[in-house]
Amino acid sequence: MSASRALLSNPHAVASPTASRAARPRLSAPSTVPFARLRIRSAILSSPAPVATASEPRRRISRTGSDASLRPKPAVLVAEKLGEAGLAVLRQFADVECAYGMSPADLLAKVAQFDALIVRSGTKVTREVLEAGRGRLRVVGRAGVGIDNVDLQAATEAGCLVVNAPTANTVAAAEHGIALLASMARNVAQADAALKAGKWQRAKYVGVSLVGKTLAIMGFGKVGSEVARRAKGLGMHVIAHDPYAPADKARAIGAELVSFEEAIAKADFISIHMPLTPTTSKVFNDESFKKMKTGVRIINVARGGVIDEDALVRALDSGKVAQAALDVFTVEPPPKDSKLVLHENVTVTPHLGASTVEAQEGVAIEIAEAVAGALRGELSATAVNAPMVPAEVLSELAPYVSLAEKLGRLAVQLVAGESGIKGVKVVYTSARGPDDFDTRLLRAMVTKGIVEPVSSTFVNLVNADYTAKQRGLRITEERVSHDSGSAEAPLESIQVRLSHVKSKFAGAISDGGDIVLVGRVKYGVPHLTVVGPYEVDVSMEGNLILCRQIDQPGMIGKVGNILGQKNVNVSFMSVGRTFRGKQAIMAIGVDEEPDKETLEKIGAIPAVEEFVFLEL
């Protein structure tokens, strides 16, 4: 069993003074304030370093240490052709390997050596690939829009951020849609092939006009609306179906939003622009073809899977559908003997929608910047499987993110025996209005703090909620308004409360029977300010010894002496008591980890009732 697995099955090993330090998963290097910004970013997307040998349990390389030159450059695998401009952006900070045309087996064998993988639509990023990359792969960049070739659920479970490049190829795809529409209506491809074969067939290739015809746009997003705009210019009557599109956007372009049924029933031409999802899979099928006008013409530059291709062949054979123009197919490339591709009334292109010089240049830069940002730990505006946190919010929340993680980390180390944690309550006290800030990031970091010390799972903003759910951890949140506080600081304090658990340190149990820790940020540094019923004030850096004793003179000196004899530097010390002469606790921040003997000496002081050593 690996050391981190051992910690998973015995959560309490982590707080034991005798537990090996190397065996405990650690995320960050000791913090320094100037790196606060970097640290928050790293916490969002950090992943454990891949380094692990039989003798050395998996350890995490800090990506936030003070010497940038010591940090390894991230490695990026580019699996499909990417424009030079994008590669140049990536090469500025990463080792980039372009391995075009890899087989699925090649990809599986390689992926674990990379921090990021960039693909287009031709590479399937399956659960297997993401599993193979687990431990190192942090980002999948899709150089384009459609992410149906990436297993998003598996990526989320692995804490792997998926980013795409959603805007740079919109116009190219729309232009290709219009090109297919016009060339299909005038039989350009068929006539071209015939003429090249020596046939001059003017009567055979009489086309149909576009002006005045009804075009139904199915999916009124970026590409769909651009197609609509261009079709209006061709004099077409444009209707659209999109359950999620705002009517005013359609109206502004001069398109009318209608139901699916109405769209397909009224259209002379149907242009498909919806993504492939479980809902849209084969939404164009025998039943829907039946409801269309006889002689309808269909264009698809979205995804092949939205059409039942066998049903389309039947509809073409029967004449229900007069023509189809297809850029995309359920299986790409389609089989050589595909009836659909070979059908004389079908015009095909090999997924060329995004393939213009301009679009590929734009996509390459868009995805390179998104991947670079994600590897730096920034949240990308094009994150597909994570919430978006704007940079200014991120920077303001930086010390609170660190505080949230440390409170979670301390709380889990205080849990005793086999009592698993189920209920976690996080209370945010703030002078700001309830809608003023988003707590997802803080909740994710509390989860990270609770889960990571006791498991081999690494947690980040992408997978925090999923991980909590998987582990049966119910995290509830409460906002408490702090009327007399300053709204300048986003938060006054964060409380982490673990209910229905036993503690190995009775002093951390509040009157209500829960483990309670409260912290706040002072001068940009997280401080622990409440432990159970006791008020303390200790900076959350290094390690912490909590000691419960009978309140009496000389205790600080005794403990300080024992630590001093072993050269353990005390960074902070704070005493909190309920009543004079009754119980009190000492919170002692230490730079070094005291050895077992030193800790036992502290425990042997007669007035000391209990103590615990905690890693921050």
Ligand SMILES: NC(=O)c1ccc[n+]([C@@H]2O[C@H](COP(=O)([O-])OP(=O)(O)OC[C@H]3O[C@@H](n4cnc5c(N)ncnc54)[C@H](O)[C@@H]3O)[C@@H](O)[C@H]2O)c1
């Ligand atoms: N052929 C190509 O090379 C190429 C190039 C670019 C985009 N695409 C594909 O085109 C599609 C659209 O791209 P986009 O950039 O416009 O995406 P988009 O997200 O901007 O637009 C998709 C629209 O589809 C709508 N939609 C979702 N479910 C729907 C449903 N059941 N019925 C009707 N509408 C629905 C959404 O509300 C959205 O407005 C994607 O599948 C993308 O992968 C293909």
Ligand SMILES: O=C(O)[C@H](O)COP(=O)(O)O
């Ligand atoms: O979804 C997309 O962006 C398009 O289908 C383009 O795919 P490609 O990058 O493989 O050309």
